[in-house]
Amino acid sequence: MTIPVLRLVLGDQLTRSLSSLSDLNLSKDTVLMAEVLGEATYVRHHKQKIAFIFSAMRHFAEGLKADGVKVRYVKLDDKKNAGSLKAEVRRALKEKKFEKLVVTAPGEWRLLHDMEGWADDFGILVDIRNDDRFVASQTEFADWADGRKQLRMEYFYRDMRRKTGLLMDSAAEPEGGAWNYDADNRKKLPKGYAPPARLSFTMDKITKEVVKLVNTRFADHFGDLDAFNWPVTRDEALRALDHFIDDCLPAFGDYQDAMAVGETFLNHSLLSAALNIGLLGPLEVCEAAEEAYKDGRAPLNAVEGFIRQIIGWREYVRGLYWLKMPDYKETNHLAAARTLPAFYWTGDTDMVCMAEAIDATKRHAYAHHIQRLMVTGNFALLAGVAPDEINEWYLVVYADAFEWVQLPNTHGMAVYADGGVMASKPYAASGAYINRMSNYCKQCRYDVKVKIGDDACPFNALYWDFIFRNEKRLRANPRMGLVYKNADRMEPADKRAVRKQAKDFLRKINI
Ligand code: FAD
Ligand code: DLZ
Ligand code: SF4
Numbered sequence: 001m002t003i004p005v006l007r008l009v010l011g012d013q014l015t016r017s018l019s020s021l022s023d024l025n026l027s028k029d030t031v032l033m034a035e036v037l038g039e040a041t042y043v044r045h046h047k048q049k050i051a052f053i054f055s056a057m058r059h060f061a062e063g064l065k066a067d068g069v070k071v072r073y074v075k076l077d078d079k080k081n082a083g084s085l086k087a088e089v090r091r092a093l094k095e096k097k098f099e100k101l102v103v104t105a106p107g108e109w110r111l112l113h114d115m116e117g118w119a120d121d122f123g124i125l126v127d128i129r130n131d132d133r134f135v136a137s138q139t140e141f142a143d144w145a146d147g148r149k150q151l152r153m154e155y156f157y158r159d160m161r162r163k164t165g166l167l168m169d170s171a172a173e174p175e176g177g178a179w180n181y182d183a184d185n186r187k188k189l190p191k192g193y194a195p196p197a198r199l200s201f202t203m204d205k206i207t208k209e210v211v212k213l214v215n216t217r218f219a220d221h222f223g224d225l226d227a228f229n230w231p232v233t234r235d236e237a238l239r240a241l242d243h244f245i246d247d248c249l250p251a252f253g254d255y256q257d258a259m260a261v262g263e264t265f266l267n268h269s270l271l272s273a274a275l276n277i278g279l280l281g282p283l284e285v286c287e288a289a290e291e292a293y294k295d296g297r298a299p300l301n302a303v304e305g306f307i308r309q310i311i312g313w314r315e316y317v318r319g320l321y322w323l324k325m326p327d328y329k330e331t332n333h334l335a336a337a338r339t340l341p342a343f344y345w346t347g348d349t350d351m352v353c354m355a356e357a358i359d360a361t362k363r364h365a366y367a368h369h370i371q372r373l374m375v376t377g378n379f380a381l382l383a384g385v386a387p388d389e390i391n392e393w394y395l396v397v398y399a400d401a402f403e404w405v406q407l408p409n410t411h412g413m414a415v416y417a418d419g420g421v422m423a424s425k426p427y428a429a430s431g432a433y434i435n436r437m438s439n440y441c442k443q444c445r446y447d448v449k450v451k452i453g454d455d456a457c458p459f460n461a462l463y464w465d466f467i468f469r470n471e472k473r474l475r476a477n478p479r480m481g482l483v484y485k486n487a488d489r490m491e492p493a494d495k496r497a498v499r500k501q502a503k504d505f506l507r508k509i510n511i
């Protein structure tokens with residue numbers, strides 16, 4: 001007689017074809033799912049993120065049960081809830097004899113490291129299986145990276161195009177003759193542009209109950225729950241995908257980098273959260289986009305741009321995370337040490353660009369890529385906020401934030417703390433960039449064209465202060481050549497003035 005297996009499924013592993021469920025014995029095995037304080041508070045996640053994950057977990061468990069799977073589902077408010085995943089596994093093992101514990105590897109190093117000690121702690125076989133919900137395995141990424149002096153997403157992406165056949169023509173060449181159509185993207189929004197109306201999801205009984213629970217138990221966490229509108233089941237996630245492909249994808253490329261007051265979503269897909277918890281798979285999403293191109297429903301620049309984000313960036317950051325952790329997180333190339341400004345939690349700032357990004361984040365647990373990178377990320381980079389502080393903020397505030405994807409984007413791409421592993425140069429920009437890509441500056445009390453004085457856009461002085469402050473670390477970077485050429489042209493008195501302006505501003509915001 002075979003002894004039953006205990007199968008632990010985590011809150012971001014809500015995929016029926018999960019590796020830990022592949023050999024599930026319906027009549028014997030038990031699937032364990034647990035809402036635990038430990039996972040909800042190791043950083044104090046946005047309320048919507050907790051509600052999203054708990055609701056999706058409960059729906060997933062219902063689906064399993066409906067198919068005859070034995071599910072041991074522990075709710076947060078169960079009296080016996082032991083508070084952590086490890087303690088819940090221990091409790092389950094005490095109550096019933098299991099041959100072994102099977103789990104798909106978690107998406108965060110801290111939890112994998114913890115799990116690696118469970119076999120000894122519990123005296124039971126623990127089978128930690130690869131998470132195969134990605135296009136490239138960790139070994140494949142490590143092989144690709146091996147021996148390369150510099151890792152660059154673009155080359156990895158081309159290999160992923162070849163591997164998947166996505167947007168490849170019959171001669172195995174990239175569709176349309178080029179790998180990348182970004183030159184056609186990055187447009188400013190035309191006057192009067194009306195972004196597509198977004199799909200809304202009605203909260204069912206499960207979600208309502210979870211929202212109530214989160215409002216009570218996590219009342220002091222960041223963020224609002226009023227505008228909760230995340231897909232919490234696979235069916236809803238598939239509807240969100242269809243909506244994106246039909247209504248948003250055609251102009252996705254054009255306005256991918258654009259920002260506008262009051263426009264949080266524009267043509268973005270809002271699919272990252274569903275993808276990251278496993279309600280959607282990366283390939284099905286890309287195949288849907290490719291089909292839209294083939295049927296003439298979306299242009300190549302949009303479809304290529306979208307597919308690159310998924311099989312390029314998303315896979316690349318995951319590969320990098322597992323290749324470089326745990327040391328990666330400890331790097332601080334620019335010796336940044338300031339505290340995170342308090343307005344990151346309140347949005348209470350006169351800088352319209354920052355207020356808009358933070359307000360969207362509070363209301364929706366979402367901001368799009370350029371807001372994350374070129375507004376809140378850029379500000380933290382220029383101001384020299386300590387990597388730990390800004391990393392934690394990003395892990396807390398977004399519904400799609402799990403460390404495997406959040407950390408390389410924040411630590412590497414946004415604040416260059418890894419010294420160039422992720423990006424070939426810092427994404428540092430003055431107010432001019434934000435002005436070019438948005439209408440924010442028109443509504444801001446600061447003047448984007450001015451560097452010095454009470455009305456000067458803070459990004460301007462902070463930008464030059466960043467360039468001068470980090471000269472020793474950055475001047476040798478060939479991609480910074482032009483910037484330092486311009487810096488060298490600045491009169492010493494002007495240089496002193498911008499540095500003082502930056503210093504006074506940072507003092508004023510208390511960091
Ligand atoms: P779209 O603009 O519609 O893009 C399509 C999809 O491409 C996304 O759903 C996402 O799955 C993928 N994608 C795009 N860019 C990236 C990228 N750089 N890395 C990984 N996947 C990407 N993404 C997360 O999923 N979780 C995070 O915690 C996260 N933190 C970030 C922090 C910073 C500082 C920055 C600069 C970026 C971060 N990103 C993160 C990447 C990106 O901003 C989000 O994936 C995107 O904004 C999600 O919105 P969307 O689904 O509407 O994306
Ligand atoms: C993010 C999260 C939260 C808030 N709560 C839970 C939970 O109660 N139970 C659970 O299994 N997973 C949760 N998660 C997701 C985990 O934190 C995630 O699986 C790890 O960080 C690894 O990616
Ligand atoms: Fe942001 Fe400066 Fe523009 Fe104001 S003027 S919105 S602070 S970039």
